[in-house]
Amino acid sequence: MKKIIAILIITFITAAAFAQSTHTFPQSFVGKWKGSLQWLVAGKPTQTFTMQLHIKPTDTAGVYTWQIIYGDDAKDNRPYLLKPIDTAKGHWVVDEKDGIVLDGYVLGNTYTGAFTVQNNTIVDTYRVENDTMFVSFLSINLNAKNTSGKGTDEVPTVTSYKIGSYQQGILQKLP
Template structure:
């Protein structure tokens, strides 16, 4: 129990330290190759860019994603909006009525959202000279449910597992 308490007390301190240079230290035009996988293996590969730049007269940053060769059709001109940076809370504003919370924890930026029956978990991290970008895709329907019974007098909670159906990953460089 003491170890768990230590983790809960220590993690917020380290997260606050890691947040001090975000998003400024991530600024730049990041380019690389997006690889898309399913259970069969790699199914697609395409160019990807992520442009993170300060927005004039604002605390916001661009978060422009470009997929593919066509930089007009593949452009997603989103914006990173600080909500409570000291707590690691931001939003990605897609500028089309969609604005999703994002969380900076341990130097990684995360989002977790549901769209059209799929759950997406995103992770973006500055690792050395690369920005590592990943999306894990799952279904909202569990594939199994176990536990939810008493074993040797101990109440075991129900545990649901969900299928991982796709992975998108890119290592981007400035």
């Protein structure tokens, strides 16, 4: 009997932990988030600044705000929209409302995408765990590259790129 009770308790704890670890997008991302973002560039001092991300439903079903605010003075305010494309496949876009639309994909508790602008590819990642959002932006310089390998089936040609900068931040959900 003790074994059965122990198994039931372990099963209940495991199920509760699983239920808490599952995330639904964008519901688990909705809210006001604020924290510090560090900008790292090789050979330069690290810069730290405030970042906010406000995600909330709009009047249009399935569409959310995706408002990024940089700095304490909030002068760099980017009021974008988050729109569903194919939610079954986790495909969403951030619409910058100026003709630029950035594809993003939900992978577990992470929303991530990649885009290229002026020969730099940016890989952006937003991951939510409880009331904390981890953000990162990796900038890849497409002009600074190194090609190696033999170009054969056994040793294919491989191109590597210079990492221009990396930004990382931790945002807390505001009440």
